[in-house]
Amino acid sequence: MTIEAIAVDIDGTITDEKRQICISAIEALRKAESKGIPTIIVTGNVVNYAYATEVLIGCSGGLVAENGGVVFKEGENNNAVETLVERAFVTSAEEHLKDKLGDKFDKHASHDNMYRLTETVFYKTLDIKELEDALKDFKYLDELEIYDSGFALHITDKRVNKGTSLKYLCERNGINMENVMAIGDSQNDEDFLKQAGYKIAVANAEDKLKDISTYTCENMFGDGVAEAIEKFVL
Ligand SMILES: O=C(O)COP(=O)(O)O
Ligand SMILES: [Mg+2]
Structure with missing residues (x-):
């Protein structure tokens, strides 16, 4: 099994349900890095949050933030954050929702929207049905x-x-997607698991993600990440 890079989601994958980072995942990712395998953060979080995560862990492969809207890798693109889609439809959706949701818009809007370049996000205190309606x-x-x-x-x-x-x-970066191990926990991870040769779902992942994965971990959260890295990479 050739693994050229490991791509990991943040919340629910290298963190627990309280969004606290799992030491086991940090250690496993660092071990992979020490063997020369770059690790990549792939998240729905904003780019500065993803960047801090990458630096604190020691991930060298760069990052994908805002569910794909933004990429960044030190030393590339003149060291600038790259926005891969313009915001017009999302901005227009925000205007529409302000009108429809009234006070609820601000009440449930994520505090980090001010940093978002391509997305808009609500806390789960807002019912998804209400948002869809x-x-x-x-x-x-x-x-x-x-x-x-x-x-x-x-x-x-x-x-x-x-x-x-x-x-x-x-x-x-000359990395073949067939040789990438992708690890995630939820709906927003489906697309990057599908693109990768090795698709890993942590034990706490949604069933839909487990259905498309090539391996489902026995362990939850960061312990699952460590399990997959120990089993297939180290
Ligand atoms: O931003 C979120 O809601 C979840 O982030 P994640 O994609 O790292 O799990
Ligand atoms: Mg997640």
């Missing part, structure tokens, strides 16, 4: 994807996803 008559609905990451509700431009952006980052 409010968007039903939005004229560009077909241009959007709504993800429930298990931690938040994301409205993302359909032209990007975790899979297309990871592929873009890997191709730029």
